Amino acid sequence: MLEVDGLSKSYGSVRAVRDVSFTLAAGGSLGVVGESGSGKTTTARIILGLERPDAGSVTVDGHDRSLRLGSVRRPDHSERRPDRSERRPDRSERRPDRSVRRRGRAERLRLARAVQIVFQDPFLSLDPRLSARTVLRETLKLHFPDLDHARRIAELLDQVGLGEREADALPRHLSGGQRQRVAIARALAVEPSVLVLDEAVAALDVCVQAQILNLLADLRERTGTAFLFITHDLGVVSQVTDHLVVMRQGEVVERGTTAEVLADPRHAYTRLLLASVPRPPG
Amino acid sequence: MSVLRVNGLRMWLPGTARPVLDGVELSVGEGETVALVGESGSGKSLTSRAVLGLLPDGASVEGGVEVAGQDVLALAPSRLRELRRRTVAMIFQDPRAGINPLRRIGDFLVEGRPGSQDRARELVAAVGLEARVLRQYPHQLSGGMLQRVMIAGALMGDPKLLLCDEPTTALDVTTQAEIVALLAEVRRRYGTGLLFVTHDLELAAAIADRVYVMYAGRIAESGPAATLFTRPRHPYTAALLAATPRVETRQARLATIPGQPPDLRTELTGCAFAPRCPRATPQCHDDPPEPLVYGEGIVACHHSIPGGERA
Numbered sequence: 001m002l003e004v005d006g007l008s009k010s011y012g013s014v015r016a017v018r019d020v021s022f023t024l025a026a027g028g029s030l031g032v033v034g035e036s037g038s039g040k041t042t043t044a045r046i047i048l049g050l051e052r053p054d055a056g057s058v059t060v061d062g063h064d065r066s067l068r069l070g071s072v073r074r075p076d077h078s079e080r081r082p083d084r085s086e087r088r089p090d091r092s093e094r095r096p097d098r099s100v101r102r103r104g105r106a107e108r109l110r111l112a113r114a115v116q117i118v119f120q121d122p123f124l125s126l127d128p129r130l131s132a133r134t135v136l137r138e139t140l141k142l143h144f145p146d147l148d149h150a151r152r153i154a155e156l157l158d159q160v161g162l163g164e165r166e167a168d169a170l171p172r173h174l175s176g177g178q179r180q181r182v183a184i185a186r187a188l189a190v191e192p193s194v195l196v197l198d199e200a201v202a203a204l205d206v207c208v209q210a211q212i213l214n215l216l217a218d219l220r221e222r223t224g225t226a227f228l229f230i231t232h233d234l235g236v237v238s239q240v241t242d243h244l245v246v247m248r249q250g251e252v253v254e255r256g257t258t259a260e261v262l263a264d265p266r267h268a269y270t271r272l273l274l275a276s277v278p279r280p281p282g
Numbered sequence: 283m284s285v286l287r288v289n290g291l292r293m294w295l296p297g298t299a300r301p302v303l304d305g306v307e308l309s310v311g312e313g314e315t316v317a318l319v320g321e322s323g324s325g326k327s328l329t330s331r332a333v334l335g336l337l338p339d340g341a342s343v344e345g346g347v348e349v350a351g352q353d354v355l356a357l358a359p360s361r362l363r364e365l366r367r368r369t370v371a372m373i374f375q376d377p378r379a380g381i382n383p384l385r386r387i388g389d390f391l392v393e394g395r396p397g398s399q400d401r402a403r404e405l406v407a408a409v410g411l412e413a414r415v416l417r418q419y420p421h422q423l424s425g426g427m428l429q430r431v432m433i434a435g436a437l438m439g440d441p442k443l444l445l446c447d448e449p450t451t452a453l454d455v456t457t458q459a460e461i462v463a464l465l466a467e468v469r470r471r472y473g474t475g476l477l478f479v480t481h482d483l484e485l486a487a488a489i490a491d492r493v494y495v496m497y498a499g500r501i502a503e504s505g506p507a508a509t510l511f512t513r514p515r516h517p518y519t520a521a522l523l524a525a526t527p528r529v530e531t532r533q534a535r536l537a538t539i540p541g542q543p544p545d546l547r548t549e550l551t552g553c554a555f556a557p558r559c560p561r562a563t564p565q566c567h568d569d570p571p572e573p574l575v576y577g578e579g580i581v582a583c584h585h586s587i588p589g590g591e592r593a
Contacts, residue, residue: 035454036425175542176322205321205481210525210536217535232455239527239536262529276459277529280487280511 001026001226002047002115002194007056009042016042018250019056024194024243029220029227031241031258033234033273039250040230044196047228049111060114061193109143116187120199122179126171132157132182133167139189152189159222160185160215177208181215188223198230213240234277238262246270284348285442285475286310286333291345293328293499295338298546303328304499305345307573310443315469315476317486317507319522320496323543329496330445330479334370335362350442367394371436372445375452377428381420388416391435398438405434408471409464426457433464437472444468447479462489483522487511495519498544498554505579515576515586518555553584561585 002024009017017039024030034040045051047058049065058065119125127135136153144152157167160181171179180200187195197216201209217240220227229241237244237258244261246254246269254267265271286309293303303325310316320326328338332347335354347354350369357365374380381390391402403413409430420428429449436444446465450458466489469476480486486493487507494504495516503516514520524537541558544550553559556566566584573582 035456206483206522206525207321207539210527210538213527214535214538233527234455234529235527238529238532259532272456274529276455278459278462278482278485278488280484280507 001028001061002228003057003059004043004047005057005059007043007046007053007058009039009046009051009053015250017046017053020247020250020252021056022245022252022255024226024228026193027220027224027226028243029229029241031229031231031237031244032247033231033237033244034247035232035273037249038247040247041198042250043247044117044198044228044230047194047196048115048117063110063114065111065114113143113190113192115194115196116190116192117196117198118180118183118187118200120202122176122183123171125183126179126186128171131168131170132162132174132185135182135186136189139186143190156185156189159188159219175208176204177211180204180208180212184212184215184219188219188225191223192225194226194228196228196230199232200229201236202231202233209236216240234262234273246273284309284311285350286477287346287348288329288333289346289348291329291332291343291347293325293332293337293341293343295546296340299549300499300544300546302499302546303332303343304550306496306499306501308494308501308504310475310477312442312475313469313473314492315466315478315490317478317480317490317493318496319480319483319486319493321481321543323498323546324496325499326479326481326496327447330372330447330477333443333445333477334366334372368439369441370443370445371439371441372447373429373432373436373449375448377425377432377452378420380432381428383420385419386416387418387420387423387431390420390431391416391438395438401438402434405437406431408437408468409434410460424457426453426460429453429457429461430464433461433468437468437474440472441474443475443477445477445479448481449478450485451480451482458485465489483511483519483526495522498550500554501573501580501582502555503579503581503583505577505581509577509579513589515579515581516555516583517559517561517585517587520587521558553582561587 005021007017007020020043022030032040032043042051046053133153136156137149140147140149140152162178162181166174166178201212204212229237231237241258244256244258245252246267248269254261254270261270265274288306288308291303291306292301294301306329318326318329333349333354335357337343343355349365352365388402392398402416406413406416411427411430415423450461453461465476468474478489490507492504493507493510495502497518502518503510510519514523521537521539525539527536539558544554552567552569553571556562559566571582571584573580
């Protein structure tokens, strides 16, 4: 399903991600755990296609995503990322070449359908002027112009547990948990193979967090979408993931099934992370 | 002798149908660490800010807030400034928001305290930083180091009470563990009373001697950290614990609490938690429960969990 192979990325002299590899099976759930600077967010951004890796590849359903949009596979991955003029051809170059642009757009939509993301703060990631229903309609119109949108919208709202009132309310009139449900519905609308959850429950109150975690477990069962949880919270990881990758300073230091790694951590850093989880006395 | 005593604190804000704080009773003894736990909107931060005499615009208050014997809510502005300079200090969630990015750490620490360079050097060492940070600027330090600086800054006036409002929420887990250990050390070394405000019940239980759980502006339950955590009496405390995902055990589903906390625009007739409570009876919807003493703890519930087993 999702295969990340030998990913590396540097910003100047900082090596944000070094030779990171992991796989996520269809319908699986993988946790990527690490602290600030561990490279977990950079890895997520590369998987989404928001960053291009210096080396390595990201494959979803057999399609390599790390390539430039619409370009042919470049044999040498260590080649430096193209400079600005290469990535954005100027107007005169673009205009006569409409067929390439159209392919580019279709390719872009296909990539977007494969992987979706839910961010930590739904207030920043939702358009403040659009209700949940409008967001879903726009998303569906873009990706599936021929579908019966009303029925699919009702189905999505039902899946994430949003009622009629919430569906027509603007984000500022929704609670944090409700907003996160909108963000999840929007991501699921395109039926992605992989859903990336970047600290998606970190900003929520405990009770709301529990509701969203239960919702995600249900959705995984019902839709077969694979989940990639980027988080610092080992309790969350233990609850919702099957496999675990521990990252530190851009490198994977430990991996395995979640139960094994948490019960019997091998790497000193994993042990430190576990020891740092606050525990009441006795 | 208590360094902090909050007596029946009530606070109204314009445009709300019920008080945002409704009879809060709380105390912190000398050198004691007390945690105030609650979700967003429970009133925990309003309570801790009221201790400094910081009230939201248009707030009206009733009840008393005594810090080292002085009634904060009745103090003249000059006395209040003196209190904040010497007796109470506060550290916040985001250390970067509370420090001038253009001034060196050393200048930040001695600001308004001429001749305190030696004290600054001593405290920087006490919070586990090297003396050279005194010459550095905030942007040169990590979040964890900067929170240490804020703790040092808070200790400059040798306060009796240190208010910590989510001081570790923005930090990494390992850094959080270091700051928690540092606060325990501060309390041991300087005898400072700590009021630790957090949404994290486990963190509260790990750091505090006693824990207060707040819900909708009221204290639902208080007691020794260990008891409250292993044998909660209030159904809300039990529900919070059950909803927390744990590293050691994986549940098929996490327990959730149906519904949402009461809106500020609706009046409360009975117990604030009654509409969401599995143990609620008609009585709960009509009569607000009085706080009852149980051993070392206090619980405000008509049907508190007997023996305090986990619900």
